[in-house]
Amino acid sequence: MTVALSIQNLQFDYAQGLPLFRDLSLTLKAGEKVGLVGPNGAGKTSLFLLISGVLAPRRGTIEVFGQSVRRGRFQPAVGLVFQNPDDQLFCPTVREDVAFGADNLGLSDAEVRDRVDRALQMTGTEHLADRAPHQLSGGEKCMAAIASVLVMHPRLMLYDEPTAHLDLAARRQLIEFFHHASQTLLISSHDLEMIVEVCDRTLLLNHQRILADGPTKTILANAELLTANRLEVPHSLR
Structure with a gap:
């Protein structure tokens, strides 16, 4: 399978x-939906910024679909959705926000309209x-921010705490959206119930490395492991 x-x-x-991070290694296969969990300060957001090329590692390699990630170089295969949509939406209208990324790809006006x-x-x-x-409401902003990334046709989507600002109805809408997503997903969240619903595989990040990597229900039902890393077993797995 494609990496x-x-x-x-x-x-x-x-x-x-x-x-x-020290000697951190991981591999995601195309089409996987993977959860990334860990306590505050473990480096989940920093890892996303490294994968996106916003930060540069001191050592080691990052490849997305076989292409090396370099700091400051646009990574068209990677889409990053920030925790706070207000950090991502800045144009006068939603349509302009969604069009912004496509406009900067040098596409024709017709292609931009189609993508938007x-x-x-x-x-x-x-x-x-x-x-x-x-x-917009928090849920509406979240979906608009996702649209502003999807317009660039990324193959790997990074979601940083995507349910953090959502009410229950918007959270459910997002979970259903994830179920139907065709991209490879890496989702960082403290919403472990959402990770259980969406992700078949979960990574636990802490103490400079990936401490656990396996089936979501196995990882998140391990009370000893989670307690040691300042997390709690979700109610659905107790």
């Missing part, structure tokens, strides 16, 4: 020289196209 993400012997330090219409349709945000992002 979507390969990280080998990754090392990364904070600016102060404090180590965050498709991204809005996929996320159920067509009715929001002419609304100002700051007028």
Whole structure:
């Protein structure tokens, strides 16, 4: 099966020289839906920024669908959805926000329109196209932010705490969206019940490396492992 993400012997330090990752390695196959869990400060967001090329490792390699990731170089195969949609939506209307990425790919006007219409349709945000992002609910902002990434046709989607600002109805909508997603998904979240529903495989990140990697229900039902890493077994697995 095609390898979507390969990280080998990754090392990364904070600016102060404090180590965050030491010899971290992981592989994702195309089409997998994988959860990434760990306590606050374990480095989940930093790992996403490394995979996206926003940060550069001190040592090690990162490849996405066989292409090396380099800091500052656009990674068209990678889509990153931030924890807070307000960090991602900045145009006067949702349609303009969704079009922004496609416009910067050098596509024709017709192709941009087609991609925007498709991204809005996929996320159920067509009715929001002419609304100002700051007028939207948390759930609406979340789906609009996802549309703004999907328009660039990424093959690997990174979701950073995607349910953090959602009410129950919006959370359920997002879970259903994940079930039908065709991309490879890596989802970082403290919402372990959502990880149980969406992801067949889960990674536990802490203490500079991947401490556990396996079937989601096996990892998240391990009370001793989770307690040692400041997490709790979700109610559905107790």
